[in-house]
Amino acid sequence: MSGNTFGKLFSVTTFGESHGAALGCIIDGCPPGLELSEADMQRDLDRRKPGTSRHTTQRREADEVRILSGVFEGKTTGTPIGLIIENTDQRSKDYSKIAEQFRPAHADYTYMHKYGTRDYRGGGRSSARETAMRVAAGAVARKFLEQRLGIKIRGYLSQLGPIKAEKLDWDQVHENPFFCPDADKVSEMEAYMDALRKEGDSIGARINVVADGVPPGLGEPIFDRLDADLAHALMSINAVKGVEIGAGFDCIEQKGTEHRDEMTPDGFLSNNAGGVLGGISSGQPIVASIALKPTSSLRIPGQSIDVNGNPVEVITTGRHDPCVGIRATPIAEAMMAITLMDHYLRHRGQNGDVQVSTPVLGQL
């Protein structure tokens, strides 16, 4: 509960630094009886993995996850699932500069203030590398939600800097390195990214995530509303600066007659609510959208200070993503999956409706 755990009944606790020995997590609360192997997680891990196109960081991590507990004879047992990913690409490097300087818009300065110390190698705990474990944990939630409840969670990049996707073709999302659902925009995005890399600058992005098939009734008002917990989950992703549910900020200029989702016996007539009313799922698709800031690791120098308070000029030379948003789609999906799974268990219990059939002894 000290900050590195998310979820009350489906609890995910992560550990690990960017350049430490390993990343890991414990999933506590996964119901028993779910078929689970490393392969179930690897698919999503590979989607998040760096180095798969020229548009992401060239750091090469195998990101091979290993299940250490909680699975027996191919199925979950209801006990905690321990996961680990060993770090393999720890290039020996001269960290003397980064140890002394606070990079603008990084967590360097704030970690130093909070803890009085920091593991500066590759950003340490504040590195987006930590999100690999969220993707692994999210894959477990997704499998349960899909198999048992038919819930499908999918995300896509809807905007890369100034370029907006104008079509939502789910089949296109995995056909390009951007998770872009609009095939017509892909070459424009490639050109934009190539130019950006040459400049040494970076850019922001928008990711949308949708959960189809969510039953009505999930969410615990007042504070643990489904949308509030989703906002928490999504805002906790590195670089996220904004979260919208359904119509989001557009609702400011909507009139009530326009915003309200009318109902008929055949269903809702619109989904401005994004699938949540009064903090509880309505049975419509859950729709969220997030804004990711441009990474601050730039080859263009910037003003900063060192640990002694003296002015310095900072240049980042390492391997970095010019648009961190590109790899964020699987992470956002994972966080939505974990949130929905947690609320499903809160509503239905730790056992997730497992029917137990062993003989019950009479009482003496």
Add this chain to the structure above:
Amino acid sequence: MSGNTFGKLFSVTTFGESHGAALGCIIDGCPPGLELSEADMQRDLDRRKPGTSRHTTQRREADEVRILSGVFEGKTTGTPIGLIIENTDQRSKDYSKIAEQFRPAHADYTYMHKYGTRDYRGGGRSSARETAMRVAAGAVARKFLEQRLGIKIRGYLSQLGPIKAEKLDWDQVHENPFFCPDADKVSEMEAYMDALRKEGDSIGARINVVADGVPPGLGEPIFDRLDADLAHALMSINAVKGVEIGAGFDCIEQKGTEHRDEMTPDGFLSNNAGGVLGGISSGQPIVASIALKPTSSLRIPGQSIDVNGNPVEVITTGRHDPCVGIRATPIAEAMMAITLMDHYLRHRGQNGDVQVSTPVLGQL
């Protein structure tokens, strides 16, 4: 922890329905030694109170809070503070229609699905009336933060439907019924609201909240980031559909060189981060912005269904706010105050730095 509690060390748990006997809350974790009386809370409660201008609902509630525990000889003791507001304006009314129908965009339908029952009088638990207790609890947090740490939390309405405030003059905020910081826009807003009321329609709004004087170092990565907890807190307010920290959604189109807040020995050169880096406060002002949807209680009929699934036409005739955003400023301030207070105690301990001076006995 079942949904009606916010905060880990400064915990606020609320109860109460719109037309029930009373609203109440327990603040658990307020440090001892804080001077506190009902008047400290009443000021903020009065700012949220309905019926103070023609632009908000004409329901008349005294909203008089009473402290039942946790304060002794005018000061907090460290034990739980019990608060209560008796409901006084419970007009006897015919609820037969509302009991049978699901109003579009209300929580009627989802509460019915979650609980199989609902208190339909005035929206029951899903009514914004519940936020009165948040404002009361927030006032306690604000007083502590201001007195002990010099933190000042202030909010304002930055947009009412299509009308944007263009100036931020803090002195103006309390000079008009909208919490609008731009005096030049007030008459435009008044005219807009009058027209809206005639139409029987409603409109959305945007509220900004700022905390000045927050020390660096508050926030617990990875999941309990200060900004993630703020997003949780703000999204849990009725009608909120979007949350931004700092540059928010604008960061999508920002380049890294533009977004990063450079540092000099004299301070940061900008605040796109909104005062949070890596989930930890940076010492800059914490800046958040929220979108509130238009209320769905409209005099213009809408399609819906009844509890038996038959189509009905719904018209709301009661007393309602055509723009719920107008009264949301004190609520947003309260939720930011509670969040900061909680993180302050997590960082500094339940006692909030209280120095204890009683003699310690030797050990036998």
Add this chain to the structure above:
Amino acid sequence: MSGNTFGKLFSVTTFGESHGAALGCIIDGCPPGLELSEADMQRDLDRRKPGTSRHTTQRREADEVRILSGVFEGKTTGTPIGLIIENTDQRSKDYSKIAEQFRPAHADYTYMHKYGTRDYRGGGRSSARETAMRVAAGAVARKFLEQRLGIKIRGYLSQLGPIKAEKLDWDQVHENPFFCPDADKVSEMEAYMDALRKEGDSIGARINVVADGVPPGLGEPIFDRLDADLAHALMSINAVKGVEIGAGFDCIEQKGTEHRDEMTPDGFLSNNAGGVLGGISSGQPIVASIALKPTSSLRIPGQSIDVNGNPVEVITTGRHDPCVGIRATPIAEAMMAITLMDHYLRHRGQNGDVQVSTPVLGQL
């Protein structure tokens, strides 16, 4: 979560001081649809109430509980249940002595160290008066457990100082002021208590609590074992210094062949485990036993110090129970009920198996 809440899904948070305005609590997580009125709680409150025989404190409190929320048309709605008991017997009294002195074996000294202040009137928050709210909350849990699951929770006083009950006749428990299940010991207990009162001294006691009808499968290893949570719940009762489950401390001298509860197709052959194996209920009765210390409010003077560290002689003159154990039976029952209820919901979900039948709309 700051100390005044018990339970994760069935959460009980209490507030109130002995001589403050009121006691109260919020029950968050009670499933919807349970018939509930004040009378359901009053029965147990009256069993705990002081002043019903000459053997307990003569303070006269009506202990009338009022439901403020969470119940609609006679049934729970799933929203938080707010409860309040106004304090009526606040005799004006001279507290100057008690304010300056630390009574031996009371919480005076430790509260002063923790908080730097304390509400000294009648023990303030540390008074056993707080347990009235636990009894009220426990009554709600008991009703649910009994009606829905057939679970019956009953306690009795098994030892008063040197006098042990030798028979367990449930019908006798409510036939005497001691909750003693052995009619033959009642007159002995009465004589003992009368002598004690004359002396101005006090005595300890042992209470046993049994839950019949608990289904197998409740409890969450490793740390939230059912027995560990029960130990937490029972040890949190004022004056409790020891907790046993099943054979308890007797198991130290038991051999494995003696202790193990053998199983046959007709049931277990013994219950040394007290109904819990590996932290999970076995289907046998849950059996716990607690030790309560003698109250320290005595008419016989004792050595102590004042707030300045000077030696003083302390005599308690107020109204007190010479054996706090006498009134503890309903409190122990309540804490067992709350613990079982919480684990039932953790296993079965917040809704406690409520079947919801409203029509589900198709998705657009």
Add this chain to the structure above:
Amino acid sequence: MSGNTFGKLFSVTTFGESHGAALGCIIDGCPPGLELSEADMQRDLDRRKPGTSRHTTQRREADEVRILSGVFEGKTTGTPIGLIIENTDQRSKDYSKIAEQFRPAHADYTYMHKYGTRDYRGGGRSSARETAMRVAAGAVARKFLEQRLGIKIRGYLSQLGPIKAEKLDWDQVHENPFFCPDADKVSEMEAYMDALRKEGDSIGARINVVADGVPPGLGEPIFDRLDADLAHALMSINAVKGVEIGAGFDCIEQKGTEHRDEMTPDGFLSNNAGGVLGGISSGQPIVASIALKPTSSLRIPGQSIDVNGNPVEVITTGRHDPCVGIRATPIAEAMMAITLMDHYLRHRGQNGDVQVSTPVLGQL
């Protein structure tokens, strides 16, 4: 929070099965700046390790712990500490019998009821092997408590079946395989254990734990009393059936004049309270005592049923401790250390009084 986490600010979450790939845990909330290496944990792990005398199970586990995160340049950073112990002694074995039978007094039957499945190899998650991670986590807490606060936590075996230690000589505790503080009883214990092993039976034990140097003021009434949390922590240890604080069950027959710990300017005159008054530490030593049941893995056959409900005769042939209490001393110390550490941080904050000295930038 799903059962495998203990502590609110110093949170320990464990995973791992007896015969799985590895055991592990995450310590979340350890303050930064503590010097920490594997050696600090290994000392306590070796004290718990099986196979070090003929009186404990002959399973040979290296129990070598590896730190995976949270330590940088030899010191903790404030981020989660990931720990792992690989299982090495996984003898291939025929588990067909144990898979089909419920061993009396084991968790087999209840795990099956709760989860509908179980990892039956060596008891799976319910094996005491899990406590290795508690000992490792406890070692971190102990080091902090000792270095920063001078708190010393020590335990000993005070009774083995019928044999009671009559002297408390701390220097003797580590001079014998029983943690017995009375040298005169060691040969008697050895003979008793040898006879027991021949019989194929087992026996219970009592362990006492003492924390010296605890400052007054730790503990959060009402429910999170220090003693209630300690009871929770200690009862969560495998095989524990009873917990006492201070005088414990002896207080039943104590009079108030005997039980109350009188105070003088030089200190308390006795410690019947066991260092806790009103749920808050008093500055006296914290004293707890626990009862451990005899293990149920016996060579003497016992009646039981199989998974189909048919009667079977069960004999355990594997490697087992005839007295699980013998190795429990380090585990009890660890759980007390974790509990005290958690309450220290709740009182003093996540940072545990760390003074941070980096320059604070001015605000813009």
